[in-house]
Amino acid sequence: MxxxxxxxxxxxxxxxxxxxxxxxxxxxxxxxxxxxxxxxxxxxxxxxxxxxxxxxxxxxxxxxxxxxxxxxxxxxxxxxxxxxxxxxxxxxxxxxxxxxxxxxxxxxxxxxxxxxxxxxxxxxxxxNMDQVLDLHQEDFDVTVEPGVTRKALNAYLRDTGLWFPVDPGADASLCGMAATSASGTNAVRYGTMRENVLNLEVVLADGTIVHTAGKGRRPRKTSAGYNLTNLFVGSEGTLGIITKTTLRLYGIPESMVSAICSFPSVQAAVDSTVQILQSGVPIARIEFLDDVMIDACNRFSSLSYPVTPTLFLEFHGSERSLEEQVNTAEDITQSNGGSDFQWARDPETRNKLWKARHDAWYAAQALRPGCKAYSTDVCVPLSQLPQIIVETKEDLIENRLTGPIAGHVGDGNFHCLMVVDPDDPEELHRVHLFTERLARRALAMDGTCTGEHGVGLGKRALLCEELGHTSIQVMQGLKDALDPKNLMNPEKVLQLRRV
Amino acid sequence: MxxxxxxxxxxxxxxxxxxxxxxxxxxxxxxxxxxxxxxxxxxxxxxxxxxxxxxxxxxxxxxxxxxxxxxxxxxxxxxxxxxxxxxxxxxxxxxxxxxxxxxxxxxxxxxxxxxxxxxxxxxxxxxNMDQVLDLHQEDFDVTVEPGVTRKALNAYLRDTGLWFPVDPGADASLCGMAATSASGTNAVRYGTMRENVLNLEVVLADGTIVHTAGKGRRPRKTSAGYNLTNLFVGSEGTLGIITKTTLRLYGIPESMVSAICSFPSVQAAVDSTVQILQSGVPIARIEFLDDVMIDACNRFSSLSYPVTPTLFLEFHGSERSLEEQVNTAEDITQSNGGSDFQWARDPETRNKLWKARHDAWYAAQALRPGCKAYSTDVCVPLSQLPQIIVETKEDLIENRLTGPIAGHVGDGNFHCLMVVDPDDPEELHRVHLFTERLARRALAMDGTCTGEHGVGLGKRALLCEELGHTSIQVMQGLKDALDPKNLMNPEKVLQLRRV
The missing domain is CATH 3.30.43.10 (Uridine Diphospho-n-acetylenolpyruvylglucosamine Reductase, domain 2)
Known part of the structure; x- marks a missing residue:
């Protein structure tokens, strides 16, 4: 002990x-x-x-x-x-x-x-610090303690006409999401945690309490000194403990419509995504699932979607603007060979559709009972998506790995949900080599090895490749300045220096 | 010498x-x-x-x-x-x-x-470093050298269907805008520089070249280590010299409509703003001008707008969605007593309207020929806007100061354009005391003393009041880590420490 x-x-x-x-x-x-x-x-x-x-x-x-x-x-x-x-x-x-x-x-x-x-x-x-504090409805902001999860906040907001849209898969705590710089399916419209945190209360390694934008401050924009808020967002507990976060809220849209569409190829699905974004349709969600993922979802949720590359879409706005948004999107998908475009207007059908997407993690795991899922998390410029997805699928097949693909394609971010036997070191090693190849493929295309999951222990070596020696040194300098004894979540994000 | x-x-x-x-x-x-x-x-x-x-x-x-x-x-x-x-x-x-x-x-x-x-x-x-580099149309990003101004970039982009929307009044350089964390009239829809910079190349005090997100990287989102990009955005040259910035671009909207509306009171104009934002109308610009400012614009540009609190609005989108947006906004303004709601659809009328807004700086200066304009820059939560504007107008009158008000009210940010005789120390002193009272009024309402102009020399003391001792100490620690000899733009942002 x-x-x-x-x-x-x-x-x-x-x-x-x-x-x-x-x-x-x-x-x-x-x-x-x-x-x-x-x-x-x-x-x-x-x-x-x-x-x-x-x-x-x-x-x-x-x-x-x-x-x-x-x-x-x-x-x-x-x-x-x-x-x-x-x-x-x-x-x-x-x-x-x-x-x-x-x-x-x-x-x-x-x-x-x-x-x-x-x-x-x-x-x-x-x-135990689980209170929602200081809701300002007219100002679209709220402050929460670190025990409050995203679902708990949205339940609290239910009758206010407001919501908080950032939605990683899990029902994570909002301060944890800030610490990880998390995002999710709505980021293409509403941004990630980086864009939605207005202020943080942080306890440093020596016990000092810091308010990154000044105590209680919540202007929607500021140019007052260094951006401490965004230095702590994504610092994964290595610079301080986040004990309060002040968040932007959004009005719940008057209306929402979801849609699903099948494509003959990854290229056709991604081309549709780029064109929808270019057309100025303010799309709220645009999620890609590859054939393997759709197949897994069909099996898991007893559905019968065509087993081809597929987009799940969601539109937010007024009744009338939605009709136009959906029509534009449908035209674009059709011109790219998309078929079986299905709208879902009523909440029940919409929820069923999104439940299938949100259950992707479990659907993937169900492909190999007793195994555990591990998710990759690369993010590349949009134009690179078709090539990286095609190459990655070939890699999976060559190496006999199960890794259905689901992704937030509007951001260029996608996940291979690797289903592995955690007690099989040889398979774990193969998965490890695969994830390294995938990350390097993303790096070669100007992308990142981690779009929304952070670095933790898993991506420290890749982080060095991604950022280069000087940027890592600058980060280490900041860490040393804020935590000279290296007490805060040691060995995460930055690797231990050889003395 | x-x-x-x-x-x-x-x-x-x-x-x-x-x-x-x-x-x-x-x-x-x-x-x-x-x-x-x-x-x-x-x-x-x-x-x-x-x-x-x-x-x-x-x-x-x-x-x-x-x-x-x-x-x-x-x-x-x-x-x-x-x-x-x-x-x-x-x-x-x-x-x-x-x-x-x-x-x-x-x-x-x-x-x-x-x-x-x-x-x-x-x-x-x-x-002399004035090249636009690496335009990626399909990925909506571009990299520019520090001599490229915002207007030069938009001229360069003219035939691509893309634009960069952040628009401070001046034709500033984009790297300078990043260094100041600038914004402008479009921030309510498109965000400030903080949300639109993807990567920076920075030269540190010792000559080291750093790429904040890794050399050449441009994913739309990332959680790869500490957010160096946003640490340098807004650092005002005190941490390093920005030598390249990679920016997000946007598709030029299919259609734009502008509108102008007069109100019986500041409260009515701000209430309309809040309700328009709550309604989910994706407003692109919503600018407030007080009666004194409108009067100055009328005189300067030979216009005849009613001399009352006024909103200038702009809507971006498809033809059909615009009609709906404008109708919603018109309904809301009318329910708040707004009158003389005028649309401007054709580019000529729109440009005339926005030229009046953009000329506000010169219109204010023309009120007192030979004088110089100085702009305040507070930003408060939306709900506090009516009170702070009313109190500020009383303060101006009491202290015999000329300070027409124009503001980006969708963000809670407004400027008093103080017209002062730069050679009259007594008047400068009165203006100084006024701006301090205004800033403290904003601080008492959870706001900031600087929404988009930065700190420079002018707001260093107020910055300490705004952030508190511990946050300033953290900033000083970061400065010491990156620039231990205090060579980078010394005495800006942070005050010289007493030894």
Whole structure:
């Protein structure tokens, strides 16, 4: 128990050998400090709780120094459950004093191994801070604590005529989504978290509380100094703990229409996407599913869509403008050989259609029961999409891998939902090599290895290839400036430097 | 000549007294290095050139250490005209070696005193780097060098069906607009520079060339590491010199309609704005002009709009959707007591209408010939607009100041165009006190003192009030990490620390 803490202290501070008694005394005093801050119930050493907080939904494996073993789960030494920012700050100060790593934890729905306690340490589970604060309906903004998920916020907003559109697959916490720079199916119209966060409250490694745009500020635009808000958005807990986020809200559209359309080729589907965007249709969602994905969806949800490259579309607006939008889109898809264009106007049919899309993850997993899904996440300029998708499908077939494709094609972002046996190291290795080839293919086309899932543990080496040495050095300089002891979620995003 | 350089060297390095000969030798060797990098024509010591590069369009005065005098212009010691990023980097390396301040210069159209050489130093005029590079029509992106202005880019794009919508009043350079986090009348629909820059090439103080999103990368979204792009957007030359920017482009709308409407009160105009936004009308521009501003426009452009609070609106879309948008907007304005709603469909009438709006700056100045305009720039949540505008108008009257109001009300951002005699210190002082009261009024309403003009010299003290001590300290930490010698545009954005 608490070996990780002791190990880290030992690594960082106690270069001369200290007795086990001294170490235990330090750990005991920290634990009692945590208990006096959060209460007895707010501190857990239970193995099950620690394990639950040591992993996300990825298949990345962490190196465990005690066992020299690879494991998906790397539990923290202790989990704390603060109830307010003052408690977060107070616990961070104790950690800072003792050089304990600090790992923020939202819902654990990340996909790149962002929460494993690679060096041990203290996991800050933020689920008890779950209040929606300061809704300003007339100003289209709201502030939420880190325990509030996107679905919980939209349920809270139900009677206001407003909604928050960013929708990664999981029901993630909004502060976690900010930390990951998440997006989803609506980004083509409403932007990603980067465009929708107005302000953040952040606790730094030394316990300092910072308001990135000034306390309580919420202008819709600003040019007041460096953009701290967007420095913390996407920093994945490596620069600070996000304890509040102020978000832009949108009016719920008067009307929504969905549609689905089948295509003879990937090229035809992507050409339609580009032309729809060029035509100025303010499309709300435009999702691509390849033949393998459609087949999986048909099987999983007992549907009978043609097994060809397919677009799922959604239009938001007034009744009249929708008719025009859909007509334009239908004309464009037809001119590209699209067929079986089906509208869905009533909520029930619309929901059925989108449920099929949202169940893609489970539909993919159901192709190989007992296996786990791992999602790739490249994003390229639109014109490169057909080529990269075609090459990637060939690669999958050549390497006997199951990886149906679904993507937010309006942004140039797509996922191969790799279905793998997590206990088969040879298959995991093949998947690993495939994902590296895919990422390098995206990089060669001016794209990124990660459109919306972040870097975590999984993409650190690729990040270096993507950004180059000088940009990584600049990022490391910023990390050193904000977290000189390297306590905040260590080893995530940036690789440990060789000394 | 070159006193500034020597002075700074003296301050920073030569704590023991050095002979004038040694100083001159250093300066001479730097100058010949500049000439060997940029050519003879690429280096200027001429007084007129230095003065032209020592000021922007603001009325801010800099402290000049030699003369202990206040002056609008603080010329650099030398102006260099690099022709490519390699030359920028090579000159920066020379400056870094000798501790010379580095001041980037675009078009000099800034409004907050961002280019004065407060500590002397080397001005990098980027006008010779004026190429539009790498237009990708199908991907809606383009890369430009720092000498390209927004109008030059749109002229270049004329036959492509694409445009770049961000439009500050002046024909500023696009890299300068990125450095200032500028916006304009189209931000309510298309966002500000923050949302429209995909990648930057930046030269740091030591000459290192950094690509914020990796060299040549241009995915529409990314979660690959810290958001360096948005850290440099809005950094006003204090973190690095922007030598390339990759921008999002948009399809030119099929059709555009403008409209103008008069209101009985500020409240009625702002209520209409909020309701139009809530209704989901994708309004492209919604500009407010108060009675004084309309009166000035009428006089300046021989127009006869009713002298009351007024909205100028613009709608972008298809023919059919426009009709609906305009009808919805007209219904909303009428229900708020709006009258004299006039459409402008044909380009000529539309251009006449927007020319009146764009001439507001000159119309205001024409109210007092021989005077200079200074623009305030607060931005508040929408619901606070009526109150702050009413209070501000009372303040103007009480203090006998001329300050017609024009604003991007869809964003909550408005400007008082203060018309002042730049040679009347008493009036300048009254304007200064007024702008401070206005900024504090905005801060008390959760807003910002600068929506789109930046901080420069003019808003440094207010920035501290707006953000608070800890956020300023974080910004200072980032500045120290990227520019440890404090060479990049010193004393802008962040105030000099007392030692």
């Amino acid at each position: 608490l070996l990780g803490l002791t190990h880290r202290r030992c690594l960082l501070k106690c270069r001369s050998v200290k007795s086990q008694t001294t170490r235990s005394a330090v750990v005991d005093s920290a634990l009692s400090a945590f208990r006096s801050i959060c209460g007895e119930d707010g501190v857990s050493l239970a193995a099950a709780v620690r394990e639950q907080h040591g992993k996300d939904e990825s298949v990345h494996r962490c190196f465990s120094p005690e066992h020299a073993l690879l494991s998906r789960c790397r539990p923290p030494d202790v989990v704390v459950f603060p109830r307010c920012v003052e408690e977060v700050s107070a616990i961070a100060k104790v950690c800072h004093k003792h050089d304990f790593p600090i790992i923020p934890f939202g819902t654990g729905t990340g996909l790149e191994g962002g929460v494993g306690a690679v060096q041990g340490g203290v996991c800050f589970s933020l689920r | 070159l006193l500034g350089l020597t002075h700074r060297r003296c301050l920073l390095k030569c704590r023991s007294v050095k002979s004038q000969t040694t100083r001159s030798a250093v300066v001479d060797s730097a100058l010949s290095a500049f000439r060997s990098i940029c050519g003879e024509d690429g280096v200027s010591l001429a007084a007129a050139v230095r003065e032209q590069h020592g000021k922007d369009e603001s009325v801010h005065r800099c402290f000049s250490p030699e003369h202990a005098l206040l002056s609008r212009c603080r010329p650099p010691d030398v102006v260099v005209f690099p022709r490519c990023v390699e030359e920028v980097s090579a000159i920066a390396k020379v400056c870094h070696k000798h501790d010379f301040p580095i001041i980037p210069f675009g078009t000099g159209t800034g409004l907050e005193g961002g280019v004065g050489a407060v500590q002397g130093g080397v001005c990098f005029s980027l006008r």
